[in-house]
Amino acid sequence: MTTDDQRSPAPTPAREILRLAIPAFLALVAEPLFLLADSAIIGHLGTAALAGLGVASAVLLTAVNLFIFLAYGTTAVVSRKLGAGDHRGAISAGIDGLWLALLLGALAALATAVWAQPLLELFGASPGVTSEAVTYLRWSALGIPCMLIVLAATGVLRGLQDTRTPLIAAVTGFSANAVLSLVLVHVVGWGIAGAAIGSVIAQTGMAVYLLLVVIRGARRLGSDLAPSGAGVLKAALGGIPLLVRTIALRAALLLTTWLAAGLGDGPLAAHQVAMTVWATLAFALDALAIAAQALTGKTLGAGDVRGTRETTQLMVRWSIWFGVILAALILILHRVIPLGFSQDPDVRTALAAALIVVAIGQPIAGVAFILDGVLIGAGDTRWLAWAQTLATLAYVPMVLAVWASGVTGVTGLVWLWVAFNGFMLVRALLLWGRGQGDRWMVVGAER
Template sequence: MTDDAPRLADTSSREILRLAVPAFLALVAEPLFLLVDSAVVGRLGVAPLAGLGAASAVLLTLSGLFVFLAYGTTGAVARRLGAGEQRQAIEDGWSGVWLALLLGSLAAVVCATWAHPFAAAVGGSPAVLDQATTYLRISALGLPAMLVVLAATGVLRGLLDTTTPLVVATVGFGANAALNIALVHGVGLGIAGAAWGTVIAQVGMALALVTVVARRARREGASARLRLGGVVRAARDGVPLLVRTLALRAVLLLTVTVAAQLGDVPLAAHQVTMTIWSTLTFALDALAIAAQALTGRALGQGDRAAVREATTTMTRWGLWCGVVLGLIVAAAHRVLPVAFTSDEGVRAAIAAALLVVAAGQPLSGVVFVVDGVLIGAGDGRWLAVAGTVVLLAYLPMLWLAREMAQGRGAAEGLAVLWVGFTGFMLVRWATLWWRVRGEGWMVTGAVR
């Protein structure tokens, strides 16, 4: 490589911003679906809000299992792009979209059929379970669209286009907000109206993104037809990330289960707190998305030095973004709960938990960036093993948090639970740091 040839590292800051800013806005829009549902349903009372919390835990677990449809596709497509194989990149992306449709249809049947047992597994009073079951059965219809959105978004990110997903997410959020308000309070459908509004918005988003990917495919002469071999490869390559995600989702589900054991008020407060944490997580994950795309492209080009420099830059940015977000949450920890509920007990518990969330944001910033780097590198097998180790390490911490929270007030008990959750993030960072400091994950070429 000559001095005249531009390297990724020379323009990494500009490229990180170009990818991360639209991705940040789009990712913030995603959890806003749940924020809107929480704000609208919260006005119906504690039982509907707690029911939404239980149902959301199940839905996020089911959809989160297949997040590899976005993450794995981004890295794979970016590698092909870096190696100059754009037509093959798009065809590989289409295989991910087809896989998403198949998996989403299966997940919809399972979720609708087992809605009540799933809700009961999370816990809550009979009134809470009724609300959660209603929301789950309707929301199951949107799972195919939800997974197609993940896959199509991953294709576009791999092609270094984060603007289109932003536009689609923004329009989808606006439609979701309007539909929820109209159906829940205008028509009077209650929690069912919130579910229908989200389903309709998700289907519209899926259709829009698939249309954009189809146009890119025609431009490059890429085939959009169902190729069983490609779907099988996409599924096989996604297994390690699926295992990694299963471990991480198990952590979230176990945490909400403990919150349910503490009572309806802590569960309702945990739903709002977790939704706010997810919003912050997705915001920080914008840097991880840039890391996935830039890492995949650079490794496709065979430029290890660029990967190392971009990783250092994005990790530093992740740390400082976490500091800023933590300060904002700390300053607003008593204001934010007011938007979600009028119950003073729930508000106090949310405020206490948010202080713990604020303290953990710098840690979250570096965790998500490095995780994105390794996903972009296709280091799924190692991430699967590390995720399992972290889950096992979290179990005794969660047990201790539950024992310490029992018998305390709702606010203090929920804060203790979130301290335990922050311990999980600390262990996760330790495993990621150990891996990224070496070079075994930096495999170059169009295909890992």
């Protein structure tokens, strides 16, 4: 029998954050490296191919990220039940989320493949760029079901306070994707289609691995693997506010890409890489937000309001400093990064200029991402849906001002990113105001 004096001391909030955030950071950075690898490989096929990847990836990421609630919502539900001591209920909720992911993935893949051409033509890019984009998007659509399964399985594991397993899946998947894309594009000679096929194969492997881990945990606890109609419906309805939030966020990102497409092929290609760099930094900053989701759900499930507040304040401070570090890193490398993505001097010049603005916005993004994670973990999704919609509406006149000015080329791209930083500032201020209150801190196994 172990006495109280012999037991290990309870982990501090800082150690708990780091335990979850460090593996999440490595895994999240690996995820956008799928696209970074494709950008670097496709960039050597020419400006049209790289620009085509830009518009195709905007649609693909929208098709997938519309269902990000499969990860975020599942994390919040599973972690709350875990904090309340209901381990079997936690894993059962996760299984329902996986079945929902499979259903939504099949529907999204079909819709993306069928409507690829008309969707991509909406961006108004040149015919050569659109042709490359259609090829990439139709092949990539095959991987959407597996991408959604990865989201849902990752959400289950994060809710169970396990961020190491998703890290293994992400690093292995990225490594396989990089090798496959390089071989299929430049050795086999499949062009932009080869990059898409390489990603699909890697995503399938990730999905199978994570599914096996979750199924093994469910069997150990005696949970039923068959779909529960009521459970799947509950997961779907519970995800609606996060779906609205995500639609509003993706609308802002698509609006940005739409305006970039009107700046010319060179600036569009530069924007594609700049947005990919921004996404990579966002995933890095989101590591703390992932920890925030898991810890907030768990502490509120256990009824620990004070612990929730203290952990939130600590994570906000860390996220701001992390944003400052990332900003400094990008400023140092803003002339080096373009060398790896294009041989076109105009693209390199535009990208270097855009990266300066990307860097400046990182501390602001840090605040937005961490508080978004906290409120998702708390299940405050209805408020998040409203706030994100308001932020996107505030962004519309900023984008229209850039469009109405008639600026193009490097100058137009820089002002577009200035406007995008304004959008992130509005988002951060709204989240900061909500976080200062207490209405989001609802305790118990169910919100």
